[in-house]
Amino acid sequence: MTNGKTPLTDRIDVTVPSVARMYDYLLDGKDNYPADREATEQLLQAVPSMKVLALNNRQFLRRVVRVLAEDYGVKQFVDHGSGLPTQDNVHEVAQRVHPDARVVYTDNDPIVLAHGRALLEQNENTAVLQADFRDTETIWNSAEVRRLINPDEPVAALFVSVLHCIKDSDDPAGVIRRVAERLAPGSFLVVCQLVSEDAETRRFVTDFMDRSTGGNWGEVRQEADVRRFLEGTEILEPGLVEVSTWRQDSDLTLTQPSFEWIEYGGVGRLV
Numbered sequence: 001m002t003n004g005k006t007p008l009t010d011r012i013d014v015t016v017p018s019v020a021r022m023y024d025y026l027l028d029g030k031d032n033y034p035a036d037r038e039a040t041e042q043l044l045q046a047v048p049s050m051k052v053l054a055l056n057n058r059q060f061l062r063r064v065v066r067v068l069a070e071d072y073g074v075k076q077f078v079d080h081g082s083g084l085p086t087q088d089n090v091h092e093v094a095q096r097v098h099p100d101a102r103v104v105y106t107d108n109d110p111i112v113l114a115h116g117r118a119l120l121e122q123n124e125n126t127a128v129l130q131a132d133f134r135d136t137e138t139i140w141n142s143a144e145v146r147r148l149i150n151p152d153e154p155v156a157a158l159f160v161s162v163l164h165c166i167k168d169s170d171d172p173a174g175v176i177r178r179v180a181e182r183l184a185p186g187s188f189l190v191v192c193q194l195v196s197e198d199a200e201t202r203r204f205v206t207d208f209m210d211r212s213t214g215g216n217w218g219e220v221r222q223e224a225d226v227r228r229f230l231e232g233t234e235i236l237e238p239g240l241v242e243v244s245t246w247r248q249d250s251d252l253t254l255t256q257p258s259f260e261w262i263e264y265g266g267v268g269r270l271v
Contacts, residue, residue: 017212019165020083020109026054031084031115039212047205049256054161057192057263058086059252060243061160062093064190064267067247068156069097074188076155077103078145080133080179081162084112085119090158091126100125102148106139108132133162134170136178154186161263163193163229166218176229185270188236191229192243192265194220201260226264233268240266 017039021032025040044050068074075098079090082105094101102125105116116128127144139145149155157179163172180189196202202220209217227240238246242262244253256262 016214018109018111019209019213019216020107020112023054023161024084024086026051027058027086029084029086031111043205043208043212046208047201047258047260049258049260052254052256053194053261053263055254056244056256057161060192060246060263061090061158061190062088063247063249064158064160065090065093065156066097068188068190068267069094069101072154072188073098074154074156075101076149076153077101077158078139078149078155078179079103079105079158079160080139081159081165082107082112082116082128084109085116089119091120091123095125102126104129104139104144104148106131106133133159134166134175136175136182140179140182151182152184154188155183156188156190157183158190159229160190160192160265161194163191163226164218164220165216168219170218172218173229180233180270183270187270189230189233189268189270190265191226191268192263193226194261195223195226195264196220196261197222198260205261220261223264230266230268234271236267236269238266240264 014033015035017036021036022040025032025037065077077090077094091103094103104127106129108131110130113128113130120126120128125148127148129139129142129144131139159176166172176189176191205220206217242264246266
């Protein structure tokens with residue numbers, strides 16, 4: 001992006017930790033580098049719940065996609081800030097329910113684009129777009145979205161564990177609002193992010209991640225902030241919650257070793 005935001009690039013600097021690659025390391029992935037692993041291990045020393053939180057968050061994403069596809073008939077998904085591909089991606093979950101489901105992944109990390117396109121090149125109903133999720137104009141006017149997404153039908157717009165990657169000055173609520181304005185009634189917004197009610201934890205993690213990623217981080221926020229992101233929508237049951245408790249359907253949920261922060265969010269329907 002321009003206008004003061006970090007521009008997109010095809011260059012991968014493996015000496016600077018990337019949020020996407022740190023998350024990949026937490027999920028036991030292989031697409032990460034020593035700088036990512038070192039930064040993650042340092043953060044785990046201060047907030048030991050981070051790995052379990054990441055694993056539970058991934059399960060939340062899978063449950064949300066399955067529920068929206070099965071119970072609400074959603075066949076279109078746009079995953080904002082999708083991160084690196086991992087087992088059971090959005091398109092795999094959705095297409096098990098609806099083989100013709102269509103998914104667009106977006107991320108500003110060039111390694112995500114490279115790996116994503118390699119995995120998805122045989123799937124004509126999916127696409128990967130290199131774009132900063134703040135740049136809603138570029139995403140929703142892209143060839144990928146125009147080819148796969150019908151704006152007159154319900155769409156699930158996913159903002160899963162990405163809003164803490166942008167600062168308050170980037171107006172995350174405004175980003176969500178601009179996307180919502182493009183969606184048909186009956187569409188869904190899926191929102192969750194890292195929150196803490198403890199000011200010291202918010203300050204420590206925000207400062208650590210900002211330093212580690214070279215400024216590519218936002219804010220650990222509070223639950224009330226996330227509630228504001230979904231104002232004006234009809235919140236699906238069980239409401240906005242710590243995400244491991246959202247419609248649990250298996251014994252895969254892990255118990256966090258501590259609760260200095262949580263991943264908090266839910267699903268709002270546009271009416």
